[in-house]
Amino acid sequence: MNRSRGRLDARENARDHSDLAASLNARIAIVAFIIVCQLWALTAALDAWLGASPAEVWLLLGFQVLAFLSVLLISRSSPKE
Amino acid sequence: MRDDHAHRRLLDRIREDRLVTRRDYLRLLATVSGGLLAGTAAVASGIFRRRGSGTTTEKKVADSVEPGDSFTFDYPGEDDPAIGVRLADGSIVAYSSVCTHLACAVLWIKEKNELECPCHDGIFNVRTGEVEAGPPPRPLPRIALEERPDGIYAVGVIE
Structure with a gap:
């Protein structure tokens, strides 16, 4: 009885761990995608600055702020063990 | 166990x-x-620092120029090379002579009536500074000139 209970616990632990890992992996993938977008935004902002389009630069800065807040939110809300 | x-x-x-x-x-x-x-x-x-930006005080850049000829000067700062051209119709234009592609020097080609960057064959319209051919992503910053009895003055940068 105890042995079968132990096996069930081990299986649940493994499933929990795999769910946790999948959740963290998904978060890393989303954050990595946001960072790629941020890289693009930085180059676009530099180009806009050199092309004397300050309005565009501020718009891209706004995007960067939103992106960073999203990254913070995603990383802070990651599930605890 | x-x-x-x-x-x-x-x-x-x-x-x-x-x-x-x-x-x-x-x-x-x-x-x-x-x-x-x-x-x-x-x-x-x-x-x-954006090239061509900075204080735009008035500066005498040439005494006189014949139609079809060009002259070079530094404006608005000492590290901002610029080129001026008197066109065939007598009007006078000036631009930053730093190519917006990779910062090579832009040259006036009188025979072709165009401003050309020899590094990557970028061509700019001499009347507007707009890109006509080649890889430059932006037009040349334009410099406002004024003709006065004692010479030609640069009075500002038009972005």
Whole structure:
């Protein structure tokens, strides 16, 4: 009885761990995608600055702020063990 | 029994290490994200000097120029090379002579009636400074000139 209970616990632990890992992996993938977008935004902002389009630069800065807040939110809300 | 316990503890440690690594990776990505935000804020705050920007005081740049001829000068700063051209109709134009592609010197080609960057064959319209051919992504910054009895003066940068 105890042995079968132990096996069930081990299986649940493994499933929990795999769910946790999948959740963290998904978060890393989303954050990595946001960072790629941020890289693009930085180059676009530099180009806009050199092309004397300050309005565009501020718009891209706004995007960067939103992106960073999203990254913070995603990383802070990651599930605890 | 003891071995079983030790084995389980070892597995727990390995799992925990893997989780820590993933969390650390997420933290690292968040730091990179913050760095990119800081970089864009630096661009927006004007930390990088834009060529042709700066104080635009009046400056005498030439005494006189014949139609079809060009002259070079530095404006608005001493490190901002510029080129002026008197067109065939008598009007006079001036631009920053730094190519907007990779900062080579832009030259006046009288025979073709165009401003050309010889590095990558960028061609700019001499009347407007707009890109007509080649890789430059932006037009040349234009410099406003005024003709006075004692010479030609640069009076500002038109962006």
